[in-house]
Amino acid sequence: MSRAHNFNAGPAALPTEVLESAQKELVNFNNTGMSVMELSHRSPDYEAVHNEAIVSIKRLLAVPDDYEVLLLQGGASLQFPMIPMNFLSKDETANYILTGSWSEKAVKEAELIGKTRSSVSSAESNYTYIPDTNQLGLSENDAYVHITSNNTIFGTQWQDFDLDWKSPLIADMSSDILSKPIPIERFSMIYAGAQKNLGPSGVTVVIIKKDLLDRSSQNVPTLMRYRTHSDKNSLYHTPPTFAVYMLKKVLNWVEENGGAEGMRQRNTEKANLLYHTIDESNGFYQGHAEKNSRSFMNVTFNLPSAELNEKFLKEAKEAGFVGLNGHRSVGGCRASIYNAVSLESCQALKEFMIEFQKNN
Incomplete structure (x- = not known):
C-alpha cells in the first residue's frame, strides 16, 4: 500500500525514513533484546536517547547557554495552567495576545490562576490576521506576554519577533517550532507539543531561560513546577520514552535535511x-x-x-x-x-x- 498524502493538522505526518528506522528497531533496540518502550527510563540505553534529544534541540535551534530544554508530558494544554501557576503572582497581570483558538484557551486557564489582560486581539475578523507590531499595547508592568506563534485553525502565523516586548515573552510554538530558524534570545520561554513538527504525540518540549526559571513560584504542586523537571533533567518521573525516542529520530532527520x-x-x-x-x-x-x-x-x-x-x-x-x-x-x-x-x-x-x- 502506498503512503497517503497526509495533511492532518495533528498528530501529523512523520518522515517515512524515521518510521522505517523505528520499525527495524522496534523489538530489539541497540542490541538490548528489548524495545525502547520496554527499557527502564533509568537505564544507560534510554538515558542516551533522552540526552541526545535534548542536545539535538539545542544544536538545531542554536539555544544559548542560559536556557534549559525540558521534555514534559501533558501537551501544550498542560502548559496553559502551568505557566501562570509558576510565573503569575497575585499582584501581577499577564498579557495574552489573542490570535486564535489556542490563545483563547491559554488565557482562559490563566484567568483561573490570576489576573490577565489582552492588549490586542484579531477576534473581530474571525482571526484573519496577526496584529501589527505597533498595535500590541505592550507594557513593562506585564508579568509576561503570551503569544501563539502559529494558528493552526485560522492559518495565520507571526512573521516577526524583532521588537522590544518590554516583559518576558512566552510562546506556544506547537505548530511551527523547528519549521525555520528561531531567534531564541527574544523569548523567555517556548513550549511545543511534538505532534506536528517534532514527532508523535506524548512529549512536550519546553525551552526556558534560566532567569525566568529562577523566579518561578515554589508554592506549586511538585509535578507542576518547572524547577522539579529542570533539577532532574526531565526524569523526575517516568517520561514518555517512545515519544522521546521518536523525537530524537525526527531531530536527526531534520539535521540530515539541512x-x-x-x-x-x-x-x-x-x-x-x-x-x-x-x-x-x-x-x-x-x-x-x-x-x-x-x-x-x-x-x-x-x-x-x-x-x-x-x-x-x-x-x-x-x-x-x-x-x-x-x-x-x-x-x-x-x-x-x-x-x-x-x-x-x-x-x-x-x-x-x-x-x-x-x-x-
Whole structure:
C-alpha cells in the first residue's frame, strides 16, 4: 500500500525514513533484546536517547547557554495552567495576545490562576490576521506576554519577533517550532507539543531561560513546577520514552535535511505552491488569512459554496488526500504542511486543485 498524502493538522505526518528506522528497531533496540518502550527510563540505553534529544534541540535551534530544554508530558494544554501557576503572582497581570483558538484557551486557564489582560486581539475578523507590531499595547508592568506563534485553525502565523516586548515573552510554538530558524534570545520561554513538527504525540518540549526559571513560584504542586523537571533533567518521573525516542529520530532527520534553515526552504517552497494556486484561481479558492499573516504550516481556504467545499473534500479523499477538512470554526479546507509533508504531496494537491477548478 502506498503512503497517503497526509495533511492532518495533528498528530501529523512523520518522515517515512524515521518510521522505517523505528520499525527495524522496534523489538530489539541497540542490541538490548528489548524495545525502547520496554527499557527502564533509568537505564544507560534510554538515558542516551533522552540526552541526545535534548542536545539535538539545542544544536538545531542554536539555544544559548542560559536556557534549559525540558521534555514534559501533558501537551501544550498542560502548559496553559502551568505557566501562570509558576510565573503569575497575585499582584501581577499577564498579557495574552489573542490570535486564535489556542490563545483563547491559554488565557482562559490563566484567568483561573490570576489576573490577565489582552492588549490586542484579531477576534473581530474571525482571526484573519496577526496584529501589527505597533498595535500590541505592550507594557513593562506585564508579568509576561503570551503569544501563539502559529494558528493552526485560522492559518495565520507571526512573521516577526524583532521588537522590544518590554516583559518576558512566552510562546506556544506547537505548530511551527523547528519549521525555520528561531531567534531564541527574544523569548523567555517556548513550549511545543511534538505532534506536528517534532514527532508523535506524548512529549512536550519546553525551552526556558534560566532567569525566568529562577523566579518561578515554589508554592506549586511538585509535578507542576518547572524547577522539579529542570533539577532532574526531565526524569523526575517516568517520561514518555517512545515519544522521546521518536523525537530524537525526527531531530536527526531534520539535521540530515539541512537543519532549521533547510526546513525553512522546504516549507516555503511547499507553501508557495499552494498559495500561488489559491491566488491564481480568480476567487474560486478563497484564503482565510490575510496575505501578510499567512501561515507556512496551515493553508486554510474556502470554495465559493458549502456544496463545492463538500464535493472538493469528498473527491480529494477518494484521490488519496487525508486531513483536508477545515476546522468547524472556519469551515472549508485546510492543508497542514508541517516539516515531514513532502513537496510531492503538495505538488499533487496543487494539481488536484487546478483540475477540480477546471471541472467545476
